[in-house]
Amino acid sequence: MSYPLPEFSRKQVQKAGDTLVAAGGQDGYKINMDEWSHAFVVLTNWRACHGYPINTFQATLRKKLSKIDSEALVAQRLKRTPSIINKLTRLKGMNLARMQDIGGLRAVVSTLPQLHALFSEYKSTRLTHTLLAEYDYVGFPKPSGYRSIHLVYKYKARTESPYDGLQLELQLRTKLQHAWATAVETMGTFLEHSLKSSEGPDEWLDFFSLVSSAFAHVEQMPLVPGYEHMSRSETFLKTSREAIRLGVIDKLKRYSTAVRAIPTTGSTRGAYYLVELQLTGEDTNVTITSFARDKLEEANSKYSLAEQRASANPSVPMQVVLVSAGSIDSLKRAYPNYFLDTHEFLKQLDQITSAKAVS
Structure with a gap:
């Protein structure tokens, strides 16, 4: 390749x-x-x-997961240009050459014990790469409600390589944590605010912080800052009331059904997928173009052109991303926010808001 x-x-x-x-x-x-x-x-x-070091890390990640959770989701992505520029703008002093998450690799495991096992595997394994930073947002959740484990590495090959020094971010999370993050991104898409960056209406930011604390109760992990004083039943009850007040369930269900079809070009299975999510009123569509493993250069070129088209026509909201996740089915499970798919979040929210959960 x-x-x-x-x-x-x-x-x-x-x-x-x-x-x-x-x-x-x-x-x-x-x-x-x-x-x-x-x-x-x-x-x-x-x-x-950054595609080269990501691919190297992906092979190591899959090997580790084969012993921990064979059903885990693994996906990689190159950060979207709007997200890169937004981060450079938002964080004063941020340098594009030192940005840690241009290349991202994600593992979604089924349970919390599996998450801890995978984290321990990385901590105990000696790699040629340098671990620059680790952030345990599961043990120490962000005030926004974000919960995941991040490991930031500087790539270093065994022999001298032009990719030495490139940084990438490895995200480790459970299905429940992933469901929350997906719902935040999906709702942010339609509200036209970056909720995941804590930008947007306070009532929605507060709601997702609250839900995350409810999910933390489910996983019996530290609660989100600001909600530590609330018991499990109090958190569940408030979550139920806020979900009803904001019409969360109806909104997310409507967004999910907005994608009527997913047209694809190329083969149904590829090494890389260019995903284009277009939001134009009632006509919301996802287009996927797949690329074989030896077509990475073409994929990157098409990615760049798609982003230029999107930026040239801001009146038609569009999100574009190039990812790798195996089959299209795996792609939809790894990046459900690009398909407005929040069924896992809604299932968990239903359990919390049910009379049995609240009582």
Whole structure:
């Protein structure tokens, strides 16, 4: 398989990030299209290069999971350009060349003990790569309600490699934690706010923090900050009342049924999938284009073009992402937010809001 090589220095990558942020700023800064286009080319190459270390880590991850949870979901993705620019804008001092999660790899296991076992496996295994940081948001949930374990690595091959030094983020989470994150992204899509970045209406941000604390009760793990004083029954009761007040169940069910069909081009199974989620009123559709393992360069090119189309027509909301998750069925389970599929979240919420759970 052919992977793109880094074509630009770290200094050029950092400058490209600064240019893209300035272009979207509100301070009246003017930028010509040549500068913007070059910055986009640099970003596209830099992002695509992360595919190589991700693939290496994926092989290790699957080997570990074979002993822990053979039914676990494994998926990889390259961070979307709008998400990259939003993060550069939101976090002052953030440098594109040092961004930790441009390349992302995710494992979703069935149970909490399996999550702890997988975490321990990584902690006890000696790798050539450098573990830069670890964040246990399961033991220490974010105020937003986000719960997952993140491991940030700097890639280092056994022999000298042009990919040495690239960073990637490994996310480990349970199905319940994954269901919550999916619902947050899906609702954020339709509210047109990045709820996962704690941006948007307070009532929705508060609701998802509350639900996450209810899920933490289910998993018997530390509660979300701000809800530690509430008992299990109090948390479940308040969750039920807020879900009814906001019409959460009806809204998420309506969003899920909005995707009437999923047209695909290419084969039904590929190594990579370009997913385009288009939101135009009642006509909401997902288009998937699959690419064989030896077509990564073409996939990255199509990804870049799709993002340019999306940014050129902001009146038609669209989300574009290039991911790898095995079959289309696995893709839908690993990235349900791109299919507006929140049935697992709704199932868990129904259990919490049922009379039996609340009593």
